[in-house]
Amino acid sequence: MMASILILPERLVRLSTVDLIIVxxxxxxxxxxxxxxxxxxxxxxxxFMAGREMTSWVAGLSFLSANLGALELMGWAGSAYQYxxxxxxxxxxxxxxxxxxxxxxMMPFYYISKTHSVPGYLQLRFGExxxxxxxxxxxxxxxxxxxxxxxxxxKVMQIVLGWDINFSIWVSSLTVAIYVTLGxxxxxxxxxxxxxxLIWAGALLIPILGLYEAGGWSQLKVQIAHxxxxxxxxxxxxxxxxxxxxxxxxxxxxxxxxxxxxxxxYWTTDFLVVQRILAAKDIRSAQMAPIIGAGFKxxxxxxxxxxxxxxxxxxxxxxxxxxxxxxxxxxxxxxVLPLMLARYCGxxxxxxGVTAxxxxxxxxMAGNVSAFTTVWTYDIYRPFINSKGSDHHYVNMxxxxxxxxxxxxxxxxxxxxxxxxxxxxVQALFSFFIAPLFGTVVLGMLWKRxxxxxxxxxxxxxxxxxIGMWTWVKIDPTxxxxxxxxxxxxxxxxxxFQALWSFAVCVTVTVVxxxxxxxMPDAQLTGLVYGLTKIPSVGKLTxxxxxxxxxxxxxxxxVILNVLFW
Amino acid sequence: MQTGESxxxxxxxxxxxxxxGLLILAxxxxxxxxxxxxxxVLSSLHADIWWGAILSAVGLFYSVHYRxxx
Numbered sequence: 001m002m003a004s005i006l007i008l009p010e011r012l013v014r015l016s017t018v019d020l021i022i023v024x025x026x027x028x029x030x031x032x033x034x035x036x037x038x039x040x041x042x043x044x045x046x047x048f049m050a051g052r053e054m055t056s057w058v059a060g061l062s063f064l065s066a067n068l069g070a071l072e073l074m075g076w077a078g079s080a081y082q083y084x085x086x087x088x089x090x091x092x093x094x095x096x097x098x099x100x101x102x103x104x105x106m107m108p109f110y111y112i113s114k115t116h117s118v119p120g121y122l123q124l125r126f127g128e129x130x131x132x133x134x135x136x137x138x139x140x141x142x143x144x145x146x147x148x149x150x151x152x153x154x155k156v157m158q159i160v161l162g163w164d165i166n167f168s169i170w171v172s173s174l175t176v177a178i179y180v181t182l183g184x185x186x187x188x189x190x191x192x193x194x195x196x197x198l199i200w201a202g203a204l205l206i207p208i209l210g211l212y213e214a215g216g217w218s219q220l221k222v223q224i225a226h227x228x229x230x231x232x233x234x235x236x237x238x239x240x241x242x243x244x245x246x247x248x249x250x251x252x253x254x255x256x257x258x259x260x261x262x263x264x265x266y267w268t269t270d271f272l273v274v275q276r277i278l279a280a281k282d283i284r285s286a287q288m289a290p291i292i293g294a295g296f297k298x299x300x301x302x303x304x305x306x307x308x309x310x311x312x313x314x315x316x317x318x319x320x321x322x323x324x325x326x327x328x329x330x331x332x333x334x335x336v337l338p339l340m341l342a343r344y345c346g347x348x349x350x351x352x353g354v355t356a357x358x359x360x361x362x363x364x365m366a367g368n369v370s371a372f373t374t375v376w377t378y379d380i381y382r383p384f385i386n387s388k389g390s391d392h393h394y395v396n397m398x399x400x401x402x403x404x405x406x407x408x409x410x411x412x413x414x415x416x417x418x419x420x421x422x423x424x425x426v427q428a429l430f431s432f433f434i435a436p437l438f439g440t441v442v443l444g445m446l447w448k449r450x451x452x453x454x455x456x457x458x459x460x461x462x463x464x465x466x467i468g469m470w471t472w473v474k475i476d477p478t479x480x481x482x483x484x485x486x487x488x489x490x491x492x493x494x495x496x497f498q499a500l501w502s503f504a505v506c507v508t509v510t511v512v513x514x515x516x517x518x519x520m521p522d523a524q525l526t527g528l529v530y531g532l533t534k535i536p537s538v539g540k541l542t543x544x545x546x547x548x549x550x551x552x553x554x555x556x557x558x559v560i561l562n563v564l565f566w
Numbered sequence: 567m568q569t570g571e572s573x574x575x576x577x578x579x580x581x582x583x584x585x586x587g588l589l590i591l592a593x594x595x596x597x598x599x600x601x602x603x604x605x606x607v608l609s610s611l612h613a614d615i616w617w618g619a620i621l622s623a624v625g626l627f628y629s630v631h632y633r634x635x636x
Contacts, residue, residue, distance in 0.1 A: 348593030
């Protein structure tokens with residue numbers, strides 16, 4: 001009865017009773033976990049840092065899972081349908097080197113400094129002004145992004161399942177608010193690990209059955225070449241020029257823009273993911289966690305990219321861009337994953353697949369909210385509003401901030417519902433901060449001569465240059481020929497080159513201002529900068545216990561995969 | 567892989583996989599005697615039965631191995 005009230009006539013799939021039981025079972029389980037963990041979130045370290053007692057496996061899977069949201073899954077499956085195997089770059093060269101860099105180079109400094117957050121590290125290294133700039137921009141954007149994602153996911157639930165948008169927004173956001181308020185970061189992490197398993201359990205059947213139907217990988221390539229183009233199944237060989245591949249990008253944009261700047265910025269300085277690693281129980285676990293995450297990340301294309309490619313080969317209809325879909329009523333690229341789910345999954349399996357999408361959305365939102373709560377409490381409220389509160393006071397502030405953060409997200413979702421163009425602006429705004437922040441943090445960690453004013457002005461100028469380039473292309477679309485170095489460049493190429501230039505501006509300004517200002521004394525930089533920090537011993541480790549060994553294994557597999565799909 | 571909790575995260579994951587696996591297996595077995603009017607593609611492979619069985623087995627192993635009283 002309840003389901004029939006909430007379901008609208010148009011929908012991609014129809015859930016049976018057993019599917020609904022599986023969805024309800026998921027909601028019951030996440031609330032039960034939050035309820036169970038409520039007694040273990042009494043101190044600041046417990047609530048904001050999960051007691052810093054996570055094993056490398058839990059921290060690593062949570063680190064990966066925080067990025068494996070439902071929109072990420074559906075969006076990249078759609079991109080694989082649109083651009084072919086090139087979308088895999090966002091999982092391989094656009095993730096693995098950055099994760100290993102975080103593990104081997106940056107993690108020791110984050111961990112030894114015992115900071116609560118990335119803005120917290122900036123305060124220790126560059127002073128309050130850098131922290132304030134980074135914390136305010138991160139908190140503001142995180143909570144807005146959470147709202148944008150909430151609206152987008154509710155929209156997906158309306159299209160796929162016929163669920164009412166208000167129902168999706170309120171049920172999911174209230175559930176997240178309850179379990180994060182009760183259990184803090186630990187509850188968010190536990191649910192992220194649970195989500196990781198649900199996503200694999202719910203999505204892995206699509207590539208298995210799809211490859212069976214297509215007749216294996218070789219036949220799949222033949223069918224894609226026939227129905228689209230041979231360019232869709234090559235990872236590197238089409239990247240010589242902008243016009244030779246469906247994405248309109250070249251290898252410079254992928255290697256330097258994506259691999260060296262955007263992914264480094266995201267995976268090493270976005271507090272949403274780094275927070276999970278800071279919760280590790282010791283420095284070896286903190287280093288192993290991103291390596292474990294990288295090991296699994298390499299295989300995520302099996303459940304994201306492969307369904308998109310299979311859709312190109314086996315779906316009878318031709319999917320179209322979102323704008324055309326709205327006008328014509330056809331299915332868009334972003335519908336490819338639900339379409340493949342509906343193609344192979346009957347009662348029960350369909351419920352698990354839908355649960356995986358809901359779980360992905362909710363844990364992504366919990367990640368945003370828990371990161372926002374920590375940055376607000378430790379990097380804005382405590383230093384600038386009330387520095388004399390007790391630990392208990394800050395935990396209470398964290399709980400209230402969780403609720404308020406969720407409510408702001410809900411408000412943003414409704415704002416986006418009224419003014420859809422806000423979504424594009426918010427997503428663009430978020431990307432402005434990532435590349436320059438990486439420049440500031442990495443210089444801070446590796447170059448002891450970098451000074452406080454250098455860090456602040458580098459971060460500010462890098463961010464402003466990114467906003468400037470974006471505005472320039474928005475006003476005059478032909479300006480992309482200057483930003484991305486080619487008139488044939490497309491949107492994704494602009495993102496890559498914009499990041500590259502803003503990183504370069506940040507580094508240049510930081511270096512120039514630092515050299516013109518007074519150096520910081522070495523004693524002040526101990527524990528924060530390479531060369532002045534003694535990495536604590538983790539005892540005698542066997543070869544198989546050493547992070548560097550497993551980083552080597554991941555690197556070898558990474559190289560083999562890239563050559564295999566060249 | 568304990569996390570310092572009296573109930574391990576792996577126990578919750580075991581419960582989730584086992585619960586979902588058993589529901590999917592049951593739906594698959596029911597579908598043998600009551601085939602749906604609009605079967606999915608490759609329904610002859612009975613993915614719900616073997617996938618449900620795999621999830622149940624993995625889930626039950628985790629649930630027992632990481633049970634709280636252990």
